[in-house]
Amino acid sequence: MITARELALNVLQAIETEKKKSDQVLHRMLQHSALNRVDKALSTGLVNGVLRYKLQLDFIISRFYHHKFEKAASVIKNILRLGVYQILFLDKIPDWAAVNECVKLARKYKGDRMSKLVNGVLRKITPESVTLNEWLKDKKPAKQLALKYSHPEWLVERWIHTYGIEKTESILSYNNQFPLLGYRINRLKTSAKQLFTEPVMTTAIHEKCGIENFFLSKDFNSFEPAVNNGWLTVQNPTQGLACLLLNPAPGITVVDLCAAPGGKATFMAELMHNSGQIIAVDLYEQKLLKTEAHAQALGITIINTVAADARSFEPDIHPNAILLDAPCTGTGVLGRRAELRWKLSPNMLQELLTLQAELLDHAAELLNENGILVYATCSIEPEENTIQIELFLQRHPDFIIDHDRKRVSEQFLHNKNSDGAICTLPGEYPGFDGGFCQRLRKIRI
Numbered sequence: 001m002i003t004a005r006e007l008a009l010n011v012l013q014a015i016e017t018e019k020k021k022s023d024q025v026l027h028r029m030l031q032h033s034a035l036n037r038v039d040k041a042l043s044t045g046l047v048n049g050v051l052r053y054k055l056q057l058d059f060i061i062s063r064f065y066h067h068k069f070e071k072a073a074s075v076i077k078n079i080l081r082l083g084v085y086q087i088l089f090l091d092k093i094p095d096w097a098a099v100n101e102c103v104k105l106a107r108k109y110k111g112d113r114m115s116k117l118v119n120g121v122l123r124k125i126t127p128e129s130v131t132l133n134e135w136l137k138d139k140k141p142a143k144q145l146a147l148k149y150s151h152p153e154w155l156v157e158r159w160i161h162t163y164g165i166e167k168t169e170s171i172l173s174y175n176n177q178f179p180l181l182g183y184r185i186n187r188l189k190t191s192a193k194q195l196f197t198e199p200v201m202t203t204a205i206h207e208k209c210g211i212e213n214f215f216l217s218k219d220f221n222s223f224e225p226a227v228n229n230g231w232l233t234v235q236n237p238t239q240g241l242a243c244l245l246l247n248p249a250p251g252i253t254v255v256d257l258c259a260a261p262g263g264k265a266t267f268m269a270e271l272m273h274n275s276g277q278i279i280a281v282d283l284y285e286q287k288l289l290k291t292e293a294h295a296q297a298l299g300i301t302i303i304n305t306v307a308a309d310a311r312s313f314e315p316d317i318h319p320n321a322i323l324l325d326a327p328c329t330g331t332g333v334l335g336r337r338a339e340l341r342w343k344l345s346p347n348m349l350q351e352l353l354t355l356q357a358e359l360l361d362h363a364a365e366l367l368n369e370n371g372i373l374v375y376a377t378c379s380i381e382p383e384e385n386t387i388q389i390e391l392f393l394q395r396h397p398d399f400i401i402d403h404d405r406k407r408v409s410e411q412f413l414h415n416k417n418s419d420g421a422i423c424t425l426p427g428e429y430p431g432f433d434g435g436f437c438q439r440l441r442k443i444r445i
Contacts, residue, residue, distance in 0.1 A: 001368050004102050005082060006108075008046035012078040015051075015339065022339050026159020049089055050081045051338035052176055056132075056150040057081045060088075062134070066125045075109050076118065083122045089128060092421055099123060101422070120368040122206060146427060151341055155331070162382060169426065170300075171434070174427030175255060181220055182236035183227075185213040188233045188299050200225065209431055210409050211237045211244070216431040224238055230297040235263045238424050242323065242376035242437040243267045244407040250275035252320040257281050257310040262303070264289030264325055264376075269300040272425050278303045281313050286313035311358050318368035326356045328377040335426055353383055357410065360392045364399060367442045372402060374440070376437040380425055385436040393440075402441035 004011075007029055014025045026047055030040050050057065061080050062069045065291035069077070079102050086098035099122045107115035113320055136144045144155040149172035159168040183206075185192055192213060195201055204222035206215045214237040217223065243264050248254050250272045256265045269278055282288050284305040285307035295303045306313065310324075328350055334341045359377060367373055375392075377384050383407055393399055403420045405413060412429075419438070428432040 001034055001096045003101070004035060004042040005046065006105060007033055007035065007043045007103055008050070008082060009075070009078055009109075010402070011047045012050060013079075014026060016074055016368070021337075022047060023337075031350045045090075046082055046085065048338045049085045051342075053085060054081065054342065055148045055152075056147055057084050059135075059147050059393075060125065060130055060132070061086055061121065063130075064121050070312050073110065073114075076106065076114055077111075078233050079105050079118055080121060083118070084125055087122070087125055095126065141165060141437065145172055145306070149173060151175070151334075152344065154346060155341065155344065158381070163283070171426050173405060175341075177335060177427075178218070179336045180216045180218060180431040181223075181234060182209070182239075183217065183223060184235045184237075184240060184267060184270075185215075186231055186233065186298050187213055188274055195231060198226075209237045210411050210429065211240055214240055228297075230299060233263065233266060233294070233298065235267065236333075236336075237431070238378070238433040238435040239263055240267055240407060241412060241422055241424070241435065242325065242374055243271060245405060245439050246321055246323055246349060246372060246374040247404070247407045248272050248276070248321050253277045253279070253315075253317060254321045254323065255279045255281065255313075255315060255319040255363075255366065257284075257313070257322060257324045257359060258323070258327060259305070260284060260287030260291055262288075262294050264323060265291060266295055266298055266300055267305050268323065269302050270298070271294070272302065272432050274302055275299055276302055279315055279319070280305045281308055281310050283307070283309055311355075311362050313362075313366075315366060317368060319371065320368055321372045321374075322363050322367050323374050323376065324363050325360055326359055326384075327377045328356070328379040328380060330351055330378050332378045332380045332426055332436075333423070336433065349381065349383065353388065354364070355383060356388055357391065361395065364392075364396050364442070369442055369444055371442050373399070373440045373442065374437055375440065376435065378425070378433060378435045380434040380436070385423065385438075387421055388422070389440075398445045399440050399442055402439045404439065 011026050011029055013021050040371055084104035086093045087095050102122060103115050103119045115388060136147055142157045143155055146156045151172055161423050168427040185195055205219055206217040209216050223232055248268050248271055254268055256278055259265050260282035262280060265278050265280045280291055280303050288305040288307055293303055329344055330340055363373055401420045421438045423436045424432050424434055
């Protein structure tokens with residue numbers, strides 16, 4: 001039978017060869033395994049830990065590996081990463097157990113000679129032999145932070161330039177913490193008072209987050225029944241801010257562009273008391289099927305899904321409001337998506353900027369006069385957020401910034417600058433992802 005560590009190794013290998021998202025590969029392999037809950041949790045932790053700390057792990061291994069580590073076979077790299085991650089980050093696993101299990105994996109996949117190499121390298125690496133601060137002291141600040149917190153150096157340099165070293169280090173640190181789960185209470189089916197008087201919920205540990213009907217918790221098992229029966233939706237409260245900024249009234253027509261998987265569409269439907277119409281547009285029909293299933297579970301009937309390119313979609317009527325949750329780099333959610341930091345590149349950013357501008361321009365054409373457009377991203381890059389909006393307003397003199405933010409709690413408006421945007425940095429508010437949203441109004445000129 002496959003072990004937790006071997007399953008983690010297989011996931012890491014599949015991510016490199018299949019170019020698929022880690023959560024999809026992990027979920028598929030766990031479903032087909034006979035591992036118990038504890039071992040499944042270990043596999044999940046190992047995969048996410050190795051993906052998150054890959055740069056630092058490789059840096060450490062390279063100091064003990066007698067050949068060029070970058071030229072090692074992929075499976076050996078991942079076995080060593082798994083071993084070093086357990087030795088340095090998982091206190092509950094004895095070092096000898098981590099080493100022995102990795103040696104077994106090396107023998108199974110690459111033979112006796114490579115198993116001896118893995119054994120020799122891992123036995124040299126201990127919390128005492130790894131003096132990371134000493135090794136980093138002569139490197140420039142961006143390099144130090146990149147290796148210490150295992151983020152791409154080019155991204156660290158960007159953040160230092162934008163936010164300064166102190167805020168950058170705070171972001172980096174937060175991205176490596178175990179993320180809290182956000183939950184949204186479905187006001188169509190229940191209330192906070194009713195939910196937490198349910199017997200199974202009375203002992204569930206949770207905390208308020210400053211947004212009505214949202215809360216945070218490390219716990220999923222206690223809340224899983226409520227998620228399954230449509231009382232709760234798993235959603236980070238940062239995502240809710242864009243919907244609250246739009247503040248859709250019951251009875252209106254809203255177009256949700258790039259809508260899948262549908263978390264914002266369903267929240268808007270709840271805000272609208274399930275009255276009106278939400279047209280949820282996304283390029284991928286398979287994702288929209290999940291949106292439909294989720295809406296049905298929540299008791300929502302006003303969402304109509306359309307599989308189409310949001311840059312060319314034409315509704316039958318001009319909507320009263322549009323929410324554009326634009327594709328972006330996702331730099332505000334790197335703590336939640338372990339491998340995303342390694343997939344990003346400056347070229348990808350430039351491609352996304354072009355796509356975002358095209359989406360904004362088309363949304364401007366669709367919107368009814370005096371209608372509201374909210375542009376949102378899960379990025380913390382100025383080019384995707386404030387600068388993108390500045391350029392849009394230059395191209396569209398029939399749009400102005402709308403400062404109506406009455407549904408948004410005062411604590412998120414501390415940076416009341418002239419652009420009226422809401423921006424959260426990762427960890428700025430406990431449990432909140434990084435994100436951006438801006439409210440605009442179409443006027444007659």
